[in-house]
Every structure is written in C-alpha cells, then in structure tokens.
Amino acid sequence: MPATSKAMRDSHARVFDLDILSLRELNQALHNLAPGSNETAWEVLNPKGNHSVAVGVDQPVSIDVRGSVGYYCGGMNSGSTITVHGSAGPGVGENMMAGSIVIKGDASQYAGATGKGGLLVIEGNASSRCGISMKGIDIVVHGNIGHMSAFMAQSGNLVVLGDAGDALGDSIYEARLFVRGKVDSLGADCIAKEMRPEHLELLQGLLDRAGVTGVKPSEFKRYGSARTLYNFNIDNADAY
C-alpha cells in the first residue's frame, strides 16, 4: 500500500485511499479499533461519493475525509471527530450518539436525522429535513436549511446562520431552534419564543464550539414548541 506508507511517514495518520482499498476495509479497520488505541488520526482519500463512509465508529479518533461523500457519512457516530473536506449526501450523521462531524461544503437532505448527541456542523447549506426527528444532537448550519427541517424534533439544538424553508419545526417537541435569517413558515405547534439570557449563553457556546466568529447570539430568533399538541384534544383537530 504505497499511499498509506507515505502518508504514515509524513503525518502519522493512517491513510485509507478508497481508490485502492474498499469501503468495507475502511469501516472494518475503524470498527476493529480497541479502546486506547494509538491510531487516533485517520485520513480517507478519494471518497468520490461513496455511501456509508466511517459509519458506526465508536472510538475517539479523528477522521479527515478528503473529498465529497454520498449517503450516511458518519452514521451512528459514537465519539469520533469526522471532517469532510467536501460536501455530504443525504443523512450525514444520522442517529449520531456522540462526537462531532464537520462538513466543509454543503449537505443534502435529512442531515443529522434522529441524532441523539454530539455536534454536527455544516459550513455550507443544508437541504430539506435538516435535524428531522432530532433527539439531543446539536446542529449548526452556517448557511441555509430547506423545508420541513426539525420535523418532530424531540430535543437538542438547531442553529441556522442563514434562512430556513417552509414548515420549520412542524410538530416539534422540546428541541430549540435558533435562526438568524428569515423563516419561510413555521410548522404546526412551532412558535417564536423569547430569547432569554440562558438562551443567549447557550447559543454563544454552540457558536464557539462550531467555530463561528463575528456573529452575535442577539442576531438570532428562537423557535420552539407551543406545547398545545402534546396531548391529543379534538378541539385542536384543525392543526393536524
């Protein structure tokens, strides 16, 4: 494996070139990592839109993916730090448990879906259904997000520096949404809420963790659940 040998000499990172090795070999090597392994730095070359790159990693390693990926990159991540130096296809970081994923480019639909923990940063734009059914994950999008984002979002925080599409936060439970730009429309049971000091503090922390500078928490509006649909009542039937 010539590519691997050179990279290991230069950076001490373990390099996987997907032009040479298979996706299966990459994921198996990541899954074989034992707790406390010294192989803490990984580099993936030539991802070329492969699906399921670095899914199910449960060790605190860093993985740099040099290029764009297809579906479900970093799916179910449980502690690793993944950086995609390109764009990501649908479902990036789906059901993430812990750790972080940074997308230097754009992300397709349902980024961070059902995520339970960790931090997902999209430095470009995200598409529709960003943070759908999120369950504790923090998501920071530098650009815009599409329609039906945070649908049935249960908990966690979604921060959007740009604009949001239609039906933001439809049927939302306890997740918090912070949007700096305009929102095309709010979904059922989602309302604008007061930005109190604790929210400003929380948002500043999220911006800091996501590497956002030059932006103040006071520039954002907060959205969340009106909690009118938490228990079914026939008098609310028009909302369904």
Place this chain on the structure above:
Amino acid sequence: MTYRNPPTTPRKSATFDDYTLSEIRRAAATGIYDIRGAGAKRKLPHFDDLLFLGASISRYPLEGYRERCDTSVVLGSRHAKKPIELKIPITIAGMSFGSLSGPAKEALGRGATLAGTSTTTGDGGMTEEERGHSKQLVYQYLPSRYGMNLRDLRRADAIEVVVGQGAKPGGGGMLLGQKISDRVAEMRTLPKGIDQRSASRHPDWTGPDDLEIKILELREITDWEKPIYVKVGGARPYYDTALAVKAGADVVVVDGMQGGTAATQEVFIENVGQPTLACIRPAVQALQDLGMHRKVQLIVSGGIRNGADVAKALALGVDAVSIGTAALVALGDNDPRWEAEYNELGTTSGAYDDWHEGKDPAGITTQDPELMKRVDPVAAGRRLANYLKVMTLEAQTIARACGKNSLHNLEPEDLVALTIEAAAMAGVPLAGTNWIPGKNGF
C-alpha cells in the same frame, strides 16, 4: 270490542347493528375516534378456510411420534455472516417496551429461548430484560428510532427494518401520555406524560432506492454479520416483497391484516390492509419470479393461533411465522382470572383491547409498577414455551400425515379450500374440485 293489530317483532338494521350504534354514540359524546390495540376483530378469510389432504394411497404417511419430522429453519443466509438458526419455525413478533412491561418482555425472552426461537424488540428500544433472556434477539429499526443506539444494534442477532405493520400499513402510532413512565420517557428522549407519536415513515429515506442504501449502511455498521429483515404491512405484498428483495433484504416479513398493534385507530385496524391468507401467495410469487424463493426467507404474521395455521402458512411457501397477540395470551393477557377488573374497565376478558391506557389487569401491556408485579417472568415464560412447543407438535402431526419428514416440505398440493374466496386467495383448489379461481379448471 276493539280489534288490535298483532304486535310485530322489532328488527334492528344489519347495517346499523348494536356495535355500530354504540360507536356513533361514543364518537358523538367524546369527539374522538376509538384508539385500541389487538388487531382486526372482524371475521376475515383465514387459515380456517383451508384443509389438509392427509395421505391414503396416493401419498404415504409417516408414523406419528416415531418418524422424524424436522422443524428447524435458518433465516438470513443470503448475505449475513451469522444467520439466525431456529429450532422451530415460529418466532415472537416485535412488541415495544413501553407498550409491554419489563416483566412481560423478560417472559417473552425466557419462553422463546426455552422453545429454541427468537424474540423481537419493538418501538421503544432494547431492554436488559429482553436481551438478557433472549438467546436470539431481533432488533427493530423503526421510523421513530426511539431508543436506537449503536451498542444495542451490535448486541442484536438480527436487524428488522420496519416499514409497515399489518394492523396499520402506512400508519404511525400514538402512545398516550398516561403510559409514559420515567423509564419509557428516558428511552424515548421525550418528556414524561405527553403523547408519543410513532412516525409513519422513516425520516431519512424516501423510497426503495434509499432503502437499499440504508440497508448497506446497517450492514457496514454491523460488519455484515447480522441478517437484515424488512417488515412490511400486508397491503401490496407482491410489489413490497419484490422491492425488499431488490433492496437487499435477507428476510422479508409480511404482516397481514390480523396482525396486532399497541394503539391505533379502530377504523384503521378494521379497514386497511389485506388478510394474512391473501398476502402469502403474492409474496411467495414475488420470490419465485425473482428466483429468490428459499434464498430470501419469508416470515408471515397476523392471526397465527395453532399448529394448523403454522402448517398451512408453511405449505403455501413461507419459511417461518411470527406471533404477537397469541404470545401475549400465552403469557396471561385477557385471562378470565382478572374478569372482575376487566368488568370495572367496561369490558370482559377476551375482549380487552385498550392496551394504550396502561391499565391492563394482567400486568402485561402496562407500565404500572403494581400491575406489572402480577407477571411472574419465569412462570409466564414457561407457559409461552409450552404453547410454542404445542404448536410445533401440532404442525408436525399434520406434516407427518401428509408424508413429510420436514415442515418445510409441506406444499400447496397438500391443501384444498372450503370457500371460493379462500381458494382464490391461497391459490389452492376448492375442495372436491381441481378448480383454482383465476386459473383453468372445471
């Protein structure tokens, strides 16, 4: 003396029968449709409408209690490194923790393990009770992803991607707030006491091509070790089975209309989907047309009650069946010993179906700590194991009479139908004829 007309006998409408009238009154009084569990209750074409042709001269029977009749089955041999190997072709269907109590889940695990088969989680995640007591556990990957995590995914023996359910193809669910204990709330990442909606569709894929990629992801996460099942509600079994195979499923699970549910609208349960009997032949046909019959295994569920049902399903081409409601009854649900308490709830043992309210006197479909103490997991597990073994013995008895040394050697030729409807649905001749409706014959 005045002449009086003779009295007439009051006649109630067949359309507006007593039950229909009571439902109209209830809807008018409460402003909400009835939500319940327990699956379809209307009479549907079913396995009872089929009969076996025991051997005489043209077939040679095997000796009961002496000659071996194999019952084992391997599921998921298409791609998985570690297929599921079961002693009997009867599995326990997915039922959620949240819907069921912890002791009930433990009892399912104990009973299934004693009988040599698998259990399945449900919409609520994996519990230690179930994992600890189930030798083989299928982990359901549901639209809600309640309780889904990497650790449990890897602790499972197989993964079942649930796309639909027989009681409600295309429908989601609702666990009412009163059933949300601290533990259920934590597993589902939701506040205690609020209604919990189970989504009707997976949030991160939108069609069969996406499903294929999702299955690839699950295989990558679990290193291609575990079989991937795909479960569909019995509505379009031919096309759904074909698409599940195309997406890479190792096992297809088709859940017919008699399948259960924890809580769904009565109008949905009774009016959406197709009877289990009607789902089998199209699903088998899809596998045969693709050249995948017996390569991708088929599990059918929905209203399986006894060994005859098992044998009939297998004869029509399925590899295993799954039971849900029947397993709960075996554990002790709807037992007449609690009749007085069922009466207090406005019902009777045998008809209790408000499983979502958390008041189950039998302690099975509840999170009430006092009620759930009524389930002894060891004793209830033993009852389930007994029931599973009886069903297997019954199926073997029939198979031997048909001359088969394996349950899986049963075939459609062993069956006839009592009704034209069943003959058409099952694709077997009407009894006394060689006529299969829709095919040539006299």
